[in-house]
Amino acid sequence: MLINCHTHTMRSHDSSADPFKICRSAVEAGLGGIVFTDHCDCEFHELCDFNRLFVSARQDFLSVNAKYNGMLRLFFGIELGDPLFAPSFANRIMKEHDFDTVLLSVHAVRYSGVTEPFSQIDFSFKDDAFIHGYLEQYFNDVLLTVRRFDFDILCHLTVPLRYLILKYRKKVDLTMYSGLIDNILDELIQRDKCLEINTSALKYPGGFLMPDENIIDRYISRGGSRFSIGSDAHSPNDIAAGLDAAVKLLLKKNVKSLCCYKNRQRLEYSIV
Template identity: 30%
Template sequence: MIDYHLHSTYSMDGKMTMEEACIQAIELGLKEIVFTDHVELCWPGNNTPFDINSLSGYLEHIDEVADKYSDKLTIKKGMELGLEPDRLDTLSYIVDTYPVDFIIGSVHVIDGQDPYLRAYYDGKTKEESYIRYYTEILNIIKRFDKFSVLGHLDYVKRYSPFQWDKDDYKIGYDIIDEILKLLIQKGKGIEINTSGYRHISEAPMPHFNIIKRYKELGGKVITIGSDAHTTEHMAFRFDDTIKSLQNMGITSIATFSNMQPSFITL
């Protein structure tokens, strides 16, 4: 049991300290966790709302808790990079300057708007809002690959104001296919983000059919993360997720050290 997507109070929206997360991980019987706090260089209305104030201090704090709980828990260094097309050089500098074990590459801002906010959907149909999001992901990962896995691929579904339909995962499927092929070509993985279970769809992000397609195309690097910002959501619905992966014939998930994957059997 490992959780590869956790936000502490080093993220503006994080509600748990690193110590609280470690104690909860031990209580849950987790063997390994990664802190993946936000590095978001720009966000609507504020230039650096999620930027970790001191990356060196953040990484030093992870070292401290890793040493403190080393007899009970493996703790890795990570970050969640907000991928934006006009800031890729700065993100590249951050990755090169502050080495970590694991990086989630996520797209949160498209055309100056975050799909978390209603404004992103104004003037768009459901299809247009989804396809614009996937198109931006594809364009960015063509230019940038300094990450381990792509985060919450269909994040747009979680906050969409449009009525949910069970076939929403098919919207933009041709673009999703290109994203998956490019990830595999670049040796990159995909995360299964279980916060999606808290949506009406009762499905992780991305949808299991997208994960199945990644496997069919030859993808092997899959991580599982709760995207927890509070202790109560850590390892959320992991048992269900693992069973579903096993039913798909997926027999292993990835862990990372120094940005290099290794695999554990489910």
């Protein structure tokens, strides 16, 4: 029974998903558990009252947990995005709530004059030099974020490719960033943190896992063994989308267990 460690509810700005419907879909899909990981994109902390938002998210969690207890293992988490933009706020929000699981993500890059989330950037007319500089800064920002902050799982490493390749049809050669990516993987391994295999880009034509097989191989060859899976679902229909594909690939790599987190403590469960 798989545990989906990355899902969004109506408490995220980009989702209207009812947590009860998410749980019903998860049970129907045969999942063993899910983690609610609503967004907290730190650069917007002055515009959005995240503290109040997570008080509400916690209430939702307790209500669904009361109903689904025994049918589904439920965990209360956060997707902490872009903490480099507001480090003290990021540290504060994690202390003020009892999260089971903290996902770490980068959705916006500190790149000259283009610091909005990459989901909002029109890359159509950006040339190769811009794309290269942007991606290099993305990996540098991920590395710094992984080094500086407290978290459990690094989520969707390489996620700008979902936009650059699948939406804007840009050509990207990831080998140009191998050194930086290896530094990120080494940092995860040294700090005993988990690498998420995110399946949200699989649903698009030409879609891929984030990170891809090559990066998964490099993580394993450097000694990495902590994996979680996440569909990053923003609607109940997507709750289990692609998770089987991620597990199939991990089994091929001889990975026998996956991670989830309860009270910030790692739990491992077998997938064989």
